[in-house]
Amino acid sequence: MSKDVTILAIESSCDETAAAVVRNGREVLSNVIHSQIDLHTLYGGVVPEIASRQHIEKINQVVEKALVDASLSLQDVDAVAVTYGPGLVGALLVGVSAAKAIAYGADKPLLGIHHIEGHISANYIENPDLKPPFHCLVVSGGHTHLVHVKDYGEYEILGRTRDDAAGEAFDKVARAIGLGYPGGPKIDKLSYEGNPQAIAFPRAKFEDSVYDFSFSGLKSAVLNYLNSCEMKGETVVPADVAASFQQAVIDVLVGHSMEALKRCGGTRLAIAGGVASNKHLREAMEAACRERGIAFYHPSPILCTDNAAMIGAAAYYEFIKGVRSGYDLNAVPGLRLGER
Numbered sequence: 001m002s003k004d005v006t007i008l009a010i011e012s013s014c015d016e017t018a019a020a021v022v023r024n025g026r027e028v029l030s031n032v033i034h035s036q037i038d039l040h041t042l043y044g045g046v047v048p049e050i051a052s053r054q055h056i057e058k059i060n061q062v063v064e065k066a067l068v069d070a071s072l073s074l075q076d077v078d079a080v081a082v083t084y085g086p087g088l089v090g091a092l093l094v095g096v097s098a099a100k101a102i103a104y105g106a107d108k109p110l111l112g113i114h115h116i117e118g119h120i121s122a123n124y125i126e127n128p129d130l131k132p133p134f135h136c137l138v139v140s141g142g143h144t145h146l147v148h149v150k151d152y153g154e155y156e157i158l159g160r161t162r163d164d165a166a167g168e169a170f171d172k173v174a175r176a177i178g179l180g181y182p183g184g185p186k187i188d189k190l191s192y193e194g195n196p197q198a199i200a201f202p203r204a205k206f207e208d209s210v211y212d213f214s215f216s217g218l219k220s221a222v223l224n225y226l227n228s229c230e231m232k233g234e235t236v237v238p239a240d241v242a243a244s245f246q247q248a249v250i251d252v253l254v255g256h257s258m259e260a261l262k263r264c265g266g267t268r269l270a271i272a273g274g275v276a277s278n279k280h281l282r283e284a285m286e287a288a289c290r291e292r293g294i295a296f297y298h299p300s301p302i303l304c305t306d307n308a309a310m311i312g313a314a315a316y317y318e319f320i321k322g323v324r325s326g327y328d329l330n331a332v333p334g335l336r337l338g339e340r
């Protein structure tokens, strides 16, 4: 039997300072997340400078707690992995610098990991039977990607958003109807009280790509609806707006995913990213998959949001392939999936 591989992973690409210890890519020994959400809520969104400063304050405590929770010392880990892109440059730099210092000090290999690869790999943690190839819909605050996972670390992007990410649209619409930040979970909750058919919002389609997404037109349609109600003196029912907007997003996400599976002959679909914890999306995707005999996978909400366990999961498959980063590893804010 081959030796166990234990990885200390660090994630600081946006507003969560996180560290985790993961064994063999699937077993989470610890998963520590310090969320800065309360700080950023005051400003209605993530303030990059505040995020970087908070990461600096918290990173050492979070890493230490991850080792303590796993009952391990630094000498017990086989490698140190860190998200090096995409994300906010100042935020990424804190995690990258910490990981480099820790790896150098403890004389351990260093691995730079792609944030989206992490989100996709979160699915491996609770689904021991899930192995590539499969399809994955990545929906977060910064990304909307429909990906064919051909092998570990091998991705073909079938479609992506041409403007706003799905989570970004949730956040902007939530702000417009007065729900505050972060909007996704609030729209998810309020939608239970609303009628998803109350308002006919648009579902964007492209002539030249069946898989690409666009959410900025939908966001504008919601804003126009709110303005026109105000001008006409009509009452707005926030729950109906939330439910109708959410349904429009879900219809597109489910529709594109099913089309991809049909055209590619795929039999397995996973979802990932912050928006993947949306209960209505999960239910709709699960129902669509069941109807077509497709196996459906999704991480628990704590593994959908930004976390380091997902980085440890992705890092394992890179580690066993022999991938290593040098001490010249840098933050790459616009890093593309599949690029090193």
Ligand code: KG4
Pocket (backbone or CB within 6 Å): 014, 139, 140, 141, 142, 143, 166, 167, 168, 170, 171, 182, 183, 184, 185, 188, 273, 274, 275, 276, 277, 278, 279, 304, 305, 306
């Ligand atoms: O993956 P994530 O934690 O950070 C990024 O990498 O962006 O995703 C955060 C996004 C936010 O836009 C948030 O509003 C959205 O995920 N989100 C949700 C839900 N929970 C979080 N969107 C819809 N429904 C939810 N339940």
Ligand code: ZN
Pocket (backbone or CB within 6 Å): 115, 119, 140, 141, 273, 274, 305, 306
């Ligand atoms: Zn993320």
